[in-house]
Amino acid sequence: MLKLRSGRTLYYGKGDVLTYRTYAAPLSVKPIPESAFTGDTNVIFAHNLTFAVSGETLLTSFSKGDNTQVVATDSMKNFILRQTADFEGSTTEGLLAFISKQFLSRYPHIDAIELSADRIPFHTLEVADGSDGLVDSSLVYRRSHNDHASASMKLVRDGEEGAAVIVEHECAITDLQLIKVSGSSFFGFVRDEYTTLPESYDRPLFIFLNIYWTYADIEHAVDAGSGQYVAAEHIRDITHNVFHEYKTPSIQFLIYQVGLRILTRFPQLAEVRFESNNRTWETVVDHTEEDAAAVYTEPRPPFGFQGFTLTREDLENEEASS
Numbered sequence: 001m002l003k004l005r006s007g008r009t010l011y012y013g014k015g016d017v018l019t020y021r022t023y024a025a026p027l028s029v030k031p032i033p034e035s036a037f038t039g040d041t042n043v044i045f046a047h048n049l050t051f052a053v054s055g056e057t058l059l060t061s062f063s064k065g066d067n068t069q070v071v072a073t074d075s076m077k078n079f080i081l082r083q084t085a086d087f088e089g090s091t092t093e094g095l096l097a098f099i100s101k102q103f104l105s106r107y108p109h110i111d112a113i114e115l116s117a118d119r120i121p122f123h124t125l126e127v128a129d130g131s132d133g134l135v136d137s138s139l140v141y142r143r144s145h146n147d148h149a150s151a152s153m154k155l156v157r158d159g160e161e162g163a164a165v166i167v168e169h170e171c172a173i174t175d176l177q178l179i180k181v182s183g184s185s186f187f188g189f190v191r192d193e194y195t196t197l198p199e200s201y202d203r204p205l206f207i208f209l210n211i212y213w214t215y216a217d218i219e220h221a222v223d224a225g226s227g228q229y230v231a232a233e234h235i236r237d238i239t240h241n242v243f244h245e246y247k248t249p250s251i252q253f254l255i256y257q258v259g260l261r262i263l264t265r266f267p268q269l270a271e272v273r274f275e276s277n278n279r280t281w282e283t284v285v286d287h288t289e290e291d292a293a294a295v296y297t298e299p300r301p302p303f304g305f306q307g308f309t310l311t312r313e314d315l316e317n318e319e320a321s322s
């Protein structure tokens, strides 16, 4: 939340700024065992941005209707779009940092910026290469409405020079929807006069998942040239793997294991946070010992959820106790 020195909340800005940048610098990341992802051509580097600013001198625009210091949100939108053309980096975090720093440099009376961007995913698709094979098209892409990466950050001026500094950030992959058809249980929970849920030893576990992570040094995300960038695709693929590998007694345990694996793979991350939602399919025709076939349907609301943060300390404690 953007606030003045007095503690008063003050901000204004623009949402849903759609920037379809083409031919951004390609991203390349170090491979990990859980994923085939090694980078992104960034031929389409598209985002939906939300951008908000704050500043002491903006107080009178609220209290007195004085617009002399107000950069119109329409101009903000134009600024964002024009600056996106000049961006030379390859990551969403880099784009956010670049636009904010340019804005703070252009408008000295702005003290702080809070902004976020959802990456709009466009995936490669295959076309015939003319000799019985298939190759990735370099021209036609498929818009995806599935899980996507995002990032948010807050920048303020710091020191005598008033240089822009990133003081908060969080990166994310949201809207993952994963089903594991067998190998998940939920039993041993409190049974009392309010309990109607039967114990389950093999349930079709369908989860909605958002995963958020922060770096020890955000510059590793801003400049992928550091070789320390953590791709959302890697976080996604680690999640797939851990879900596949573990027989889980609960979603709580599953997300803890995913968190440990993420922190193990990426020492450059400080923290990983989860928001999960239980969408376990409702059983209509159960499987038997002899027949694996079953029929399920959509669960009825209300839905359960979990939230959890793991830090490097959690990983160290796990390593020390194993």
Ligand SMILES: O=c1[nH]c(=O)c2[nH]c(=O)[nH]c2[nH]1
Pocket (backbone or CB within 6 Å): 186, 197, 249, 250, 251, 252, 278, 304
């Ligand atoms: O993985 C689960 N965790 C819970 O806490 C819970 N509660 C519930 O009703 N089903 C589930 N599943």
